[in-house]
Amino acid sequence: xxxxxxxxxxxxxxPDALAALANRGLVKRAAKDLDSGxxxxxxxxxxxxxxxxxxxxxxxxxxxxxxxxxxxCTCGASGKCRHRxxxxxxxxxxxxxxxxxxxxxxxxxxxxxxxxxxxxxxxxLREALGHHALKAAEQTRRAGYTARLVWPGPDRPAAAELPAxxxxxxxxxxxxxxxxxxxxxxxxxxxxxxxxxxxxxxNDGAAEAATVSVGGQAASDGLAEALTLAxxxxxxxxxxxxxxLRAALQRESKALTRRRAHWPAGAVDDLIDQLERYExxxxxxxxxxxxxxxxxxPSRARAAEHPDGTPAAQVLGxxxxxxxxxxxxxxxxxxxxxxxxxxxxxxxxxxxxxETGMVLAVQRDWPVPEGEAxxxxxxxxxxxxxxxxxxxxxxxxxxxxxxxxxxxxLKLGTGRLAxxxxxxxxxxxxxxPASLRATDLDALAAExxxxxxxxxxxxxxxxxxRVIAVESAELLGYDPASQCLEGLVTAPNGGSARLRVPHRAxxxxxxxxxxxxxxxxxxxxxxxxxxxxxxxxVQPTALLTADGPVVPDLAPGDDTADLAAAGETAQTDPxxxxxxxxxIACADLAHQxxxxxREPSRVRVEAAAAELSRVGLRxxxxxxxxxxxxxxxxDEARKCAAWTAAIVRILVTAELH
Numbered sequence: 001x002x003x004x005x006x007x008x009x010x011x012x013x014x015p016d017a018l019a020a021l022a023n024r025g026l027v028k029r030a031a032k033d034l035d036s037g038x039x040x041x042x043x044x045x046x047x048x049x050x051x052x053x054x055x056x057x058x059x060x061x062x063x064x065x066x067x068x069x070x071x072x073c074t075c076g077a078s079g080k081c082r083h084r085x086x087x088x089x090x091x092x093x094x095x096x097x098x099x100x101x102x103x104x105x106x107x108x109x110x111x112x113x114x115x116x117x118x119x120x121x122x123x124x125l126r127e128a129l130g131h132h133a134l135k136a137a138e139q140t141r142r143a144g145y146t147a148r149l150v151w152p153g154p155d156r157p158a159a160a161e162l163p164a165x166x167x168x169x170x171x172x173x174x175x176x177x178x179x180x181x182x183x184x185x186x187x188x189x190x191x192x193x194x195x196x197x198x199x200x201x202x203n204d205g206a207a208e209a210a211t212v213s214v215g216g217q218a219a220s221d222g223l224a225e226a227l228t229l230a231x232x233x234x235x236x237x238x239x240x241x242x243x244x245l246r247a248a249l250q251r252e253s254k255a256l257t258r259r260r261a262h263w264p265a266g267a268v269d270d271l272i273d274q275l276e277r278y279e280x281x282x283x284x285x286x287x288x289x290x291x292x293x294x295x296x297x298p299s300r301a302r303a304a305e306h307p308d309g310t311p312a313a314q315v316l317g318x319x320x321x322x323x324x325x326x327x328x329x330x331x332x333x334x335x336x337x338x339x340x341x342x343x344x345x346x347x348x349x350x351x352x353x354x355e356t357g358m359v360l361a362v363q364r365d366w367p368v369p370e371g372e373a374x375x376x377x378x379x380x381x382x383x384x385x386x387x388x389x390x391x392x393x394x395x396x397x398x399x400x401x402x403x404x405x406x407x408x409x410l411k412l413g414t415g416r417l418a419x420x421x422x423x424x425x426x427x428x429x430x431x432x433p434a435s436l437r438a439t440d441l442d443a444l445a446a447e448x449x450x451x452x453x454x455x456x457x458x459x460x461x462x463x464x465x466r467v468i469a470v471e472s473a474e475l476l477g478y479d480p481a482s483q484c485l486e487g488l489v490t491a492p493n494g495g496s497a498r499l500r501v502p503h504r505a506x507x508x509x510x511x512x513x514x515x516x517x518x519x520x521x522x523x524x525x526x527x528x529x530x531x532x533x534x535x536x537x538v539q540p541t542a543l544l545t546a547d548g549p550v551v552p553d554l555a556p557g558d559d560t561a562d563l564a565a566a567g568e569t570a571q572t573d574p575x576x577x578x579x580x581x582x583x584i585a586c587a588d589l590a591h592q593x594x595x596x597x598r599e600p601s602r603v604r605v606e607a608a609a610a611e612l613s614r615v616g617l618r619x620x621x622x623x624x625x626x627x628x629x630x631x632x633x634x635d636e637a638r639k640c641a642a643w644t645a646a647i648v649r650i651l652v653t654a655e656l657h
Contacts, residue, residue, distance in 0.1 A: 017170040022080035030086035052087035067175035118197035133187035141215035145319030147196035160193035167193035237593025262317030284342035320406035335542025336393040338376035360410035361461040380554040385412035441495025478563035497536035509557020
């Protein structure tokens with residue numbers, strides 16, 4: 001074929017790009033057909049349409065605009081097919097052939113710079129995606145969002161990692177864009193990615209990689225009503241909050257969600273949940289959780305008004321989509337956690353999405369029948385989306401239809417077209433991105449230390465869950481005082497962490513399964529990681545051994561196994577005890593309500609101040625002294641301000657300690 005012009009978009013598609021647009025199996029089959037001599041006859045029309053006629057009679061046509069999705073084929077396949085992919089590969093081979101025989105008469109001209117997505121205009125976006133996509137994206141831009149950009153180069157395409165999706169421009173322009181979002185969310189994500197590249201250029205950020213904040217207004221102004229309602233809860237306490245106040249909180253939660261303030265909306269929802277649990281006299285009601293929620297809302301409002309290194313959009317969650325549909329996504333099992341809330345058994349299955357570096361969680365709960373235990377081992381055999389829970393937690397899941405929420409909760413499709421399949425895990429943990437897989441525990445500790453306080457961090461599920469590559473593992477034994485089985489692991493590139501598996505009635509086989517895995521040899525550990533007194537603590541959700549993955553919370557067992565005893569018992573930490581006492585004093589006030597605070601409450605606050613001062617936490621002690629004085633005053637605004645200052649400082653201190 002000797003054409004005066006070429007389809008540069010087709011020539012730029014690499015095998016990996018084609019695999020992203022179709023799937024790797026189709027690319028391999030199409031290449032195999034060409035290698036065996038069953039190549040199509042290709043022709044390029046004047047309007048740029050590439051036509052490929054195959055020996056089996058199928059004819060594929062790839063128009064100049066619209067990418068592979070606009071291609072057609074007479075083979076009858078409804079979506080991508082080997083003929084469409086084969087047409088691209090055949091065209092590439094035909095164009096490369098003559099070039100290989102052309103004598104090198106002149107030195108090659110320098111390669112032109114690769115166009116960036118910033119060059120795409122809004123008019124082009126509107127023409128390709130429609131005005132609804134720009135309208136939806138504009139709502140996100142007004143709220144503000146952040147994106148991590150990878151700039152195009154000879155060996156990599158341009159990509160934008162958005163909070164809800166990753167958008168990759170496989171070739172310059174809009175013809176071949178790959179993203180894990182689907183439907184209207186896909187079109188809006190492409191627009192947001194283009195705008196992010198533009199914003200980076202406007203900020204002189206054209207570098208190999210950059211994180212850019214786009215748009216955003218004074219969204220914290222929209223928290224005024226939420227703060228007022230939270231103050232009413234604090235003054236009246238859980239004991240004085242009624243259905244009218246809860247209804248007002250529910251209305252405000254919906255209003256915050258409409259304004260895309262997802263993290264404050266989540267805090268309000270959790271606050272309502274705690275008040276309802278107290279109303280129902282549920283054992284799952286937690287006064288300390290209530291106090292933390294009442295501290296979170298003013299903390300987010302202040303951080304959004306005065307951002308110090310963390311964009312307001314991240315503090316409020318305004319860059320997140322309510323729900324992001326996912327199609328044909330591969331997920332890697334990272335274990336599970338079984339818990340108890342009152343008379344309800346809770347389950348979280350953790351699944352990594354390697355393409356985005358996110359950890360998603362499938363969440364379910366079941367009432368525990370009277371007289372029954374309903375253990376993790378029993379739950380492992382139950383099914384979700386047609387698959388056993390134990391397999392989902394310890395395998396590679398491929399699903400054709402799913403969606404994730406702003407908080408990274410995952411919902412698997414259950415319809416006839418929403419097929420979900422689980423494959424063996426193998427060594428898939430080794431393929432996880434560096435943001436999820438740690439080989440240097442000292443570096444991981446530094447990363448955790450640099451995070452903002454939990455009060456203003458994104459409210460996402462399993463934010464601290466990591467996979468740790470293990471160089472060596474040692475069983476330390478069972479500590480009856482803390483009722484935890486402990487072990488010690490080191491990583492290949494340095495650092496160590498203490499494994500801690502707590503005893504829970506919901507998972508009677510967990511300790512024995514973890515002990516067996518540690519004694520037999522552990523290759524990697526997945527779990528929630530936190531810092532405590534200068535040490536990394538990991539609560540495992542799964543352990544990878546030579547025999548395969550072990551999920552302690554889903555392991556069978558009856559809690560009768562003899563466990564190796566720990567060599568030494570942890571010493572009481574006076575600082576931790578003082579912090580805990582101060583938190584309890586604040587939680588008691590939140591439970592009773594500041595209006596109802598009496599002399600015994602002031603005595604507890606003063607005792608907490610004295611203990612904090614004794615262990616050297618003098619600024620925290622000063623806050624509690626001021627709180628004691630405010631409780632003796634009639635000024636309700638002063639009471640609320642003093643309580644908030646005290647609880648915020650002590651919660652942050654507890655996290656740092």
